[in-house]
Amino acid sequence: MVTAGVVVRRANRVTRRHALAAGGAGVVLAACGGANESAPVPDVKGVAIDVWAWNPETHPETIAFKKVMDAFGAGPAGVKVTFTAPAEGGVKAFEKLVSSVAGGSPPDASIGQHFYLSDLFRKDAILDVDAGLKANADWKKARSGLTPELLGGGFTWKGKVFAVPAYTSHFAMYYQPEFLKKASLAAPPPKGWNWDQFVDYQKKAAQPPTVTGYDDQWSYSRTGMLVLNNGHRFMNADGSKFSYNSPEAVEAVEFQLSLIKQGLMRAHDGDKGGYSEKMAQGQVVFQFGVAARVKTYRKDNVQFGTCYYPTGKGNKDKKSVTHGEGYGVAAFKTKDAKRQQAAWLAATWVSRPEMGLTFAREAGVPPAYTYVLEDKSFVEDFKKDAESWPFYDLITGFVPMPNFPGFGDVRTMGDKMIPDIWAGKANAKQVLDEYTRLAQQKLDEVLK
Numbered sequence: 001m002v003t004a005g006v007v008v009r010r011a012n013r014v015t016r017r018h019a020l021a022a023g024g025a026g027v028v029l030a031a032c033g034g035a036n037e038s039a040p041v042p043d044v045k046g047v048a049i050d051v052w053a054w055n056p057e058t059h060p061e062t063i064a065f066k067k068v069m070d071a072f073g074a075g076p077a078g079v080k081v082t083f084t085a086p087a088e089g090g091v092k093a094f095e096k097l098v099s100s101v102a103g104g105s106p107p108d109a110s111i112g113q114h115f116y117l118s119d120l121f122r123k124d125a126i127l128d129v130d131a132g133l134k135a136n137a138d139w140k141k142a143r144s145g146l147t148p149e150l151l152g153g154g155f156t157w158k159g160k161v162f163a164v165p166a167y168t169s170h171f172a173m174y175y176q177p178e179f180l181k182k183a184s185l186a187a188p189p190p191k192g193w194n195w196d197q198f199v200d201y202q203k204k205a206a207q208p209p210t211v212t213g214y215d216d217q218w219s220y221s222r223t224g225m226l227v228l229n230n231g232h233r234f235m236n237a238d239g240s241k242f243s244y245n246s247p248e249a250v251e252a253v254e255f256q257l258s259l260i261k262q263g264l265m266r267a268h269d270g271d272k273g274g275y276s277e278k279m280a281q282g283q284v285v286f287q288f289g290v291a292a293r294v295k296t297y298r299k300d301n302v303q304f305g306t307c308y309y310p311t312g313k314g315n316k317d318k319k320s321v322t323h324g325e326g327y328g329v330a331a332f333k334t335k336d337a338k339r340q341q342a343a344w345l346a347a348t349w350v351s352r353p354e355m356g357l358t359f360a361r362e363a364g365v366p367p368a369y370t371y372v373l374e375d376k377s378f379v380e381d382f383k384k385d386a387e388s389w390p391f392y393d394l395i396t397g398f399v400p401m402p403n404f405p406g407f408g409d410v411r412t413m414g415d416k417m418i419p420d421i422w423a424g425k426a427n428a429k430q431v432l433d434e435y436t437r438l439a440q441q442k443l444d445e446v447l448k
Contacts, residue, residue, distance in 0.1 A: 165328045
């Protein structure tokens with residue numbers, strides 16, 4: 001029973017904060033779309049499962065995920081969890097999973113980036129979430145807390161959901177508050193500021209060549225933040241077409257080029273994009289931002305603020321959006337029905353509000369579920385945190401990177417081709433047309 005944000009189990013009253021401190025041991029927490037005490041729990045007590053992480057053991061996201069799985073292992077289901085972290089993350093973690101499937105020894109569950117998990121789903125290695133959890137009340141509530149963009153665009157392939165979302169890794173923008181203050185500029189408005197204002201701020205606060213106005217990589221995802229905020233979308237509605245060459249996309253890339261021409265962004269210097277983070281050195285006014293950097297900057301006493309990306313003229317809604325990876329937990333196909341049931345319980349555990357809080361506290365990553373943002377403990381921890389909250393607030397404007405199998409290769413292709421624009425090897429339209437053509441070939445292959 002849940003009353004006024006307090007969980008009651010038999011005669012004991014346990015506050016959410018006390019339950020968090022207890023790590024979830026022996027307590028079924030239920031609030032804001034999380035767990036449901038009335039949901040039937042399969043008898044899997046004593047069952048042992050293997051759960052794999054995506055990043056090395058020292059990575060903040062792996063540390064957070066292990067705490068989440070430790071809490072699950074201490075919880076009411078009584079499942080024993082063997083937790084394994086890879087030596088390398090990203091594509092190397094994906095390759096390890098592929099090898100384990102080919103060798104007939106996959107984990108029972110693994111967390112992973114959404115477009116790599118879709119590849120495993122296409123290989124028939126992981127299970128259909130809706131089919132496996134059709135009678136699970138926790139998943140029904142969790143599903144309702146996901147935005148259509150995250151569920152459909154991130155974790156659905158050909159109409160099938162292939163993983164339970166856990167958290168996201170998406171982007172915002174950092175700025176140097178002291179440079180704005182010296183130029184008598186207020187902090188960028190929380191929402192609604194545009195390219196003209198962005199350029200004006202840079203011209204007033206930058207001191208080129210020592211302090212540039214804006215710096216970022218020329219790559220699929222980083223340049224993509226300006227592209228998305230000018231109204232472009234990489235996929236069409238039915239997921240059959242990929243593009244990076246709409247008029248809005250070309251305009252955004254040419255806008256980034258204009259910053260170089262105005263001396264506000266570093267020019268070509270023979271490197272792959274010429275980018276390195278300069279916020280900590282006090283040599284840039286605005287810089288691409290990832291949520292995990294907040295903790296690092298604070299530890300290193302770096303002066304910084306967080307704001308939303310400016311919107312271009314092609315963005316008719318004038319609403320700042322973001323993109324990046326979604327991370328979810330997939331259950332793998334095995335011959336042991338009880339282990340599969342235990343893996344499903346481990347997967348749904350990540351959808352609990354208190355687990356979203358764990359991911360945010362330990363790794364600084366945004367939760368996948370909108371109800372986590374409304375959870376009392378989450379609000380208490382983060383709503384007044386001006387450097388972190390924009391990342392969390394942007395979950396409702398999160399446009400996941402395309403989720404089709406093989407997108408990892410398409411992203412790498414873009415990372416190699418887009419710097420050619422910056423290097424002056426070809427103009428924006430030429431490069432983006434060719435990139436779109438090659439990427440569509442890859443998509444067509446997996447759609448067959």
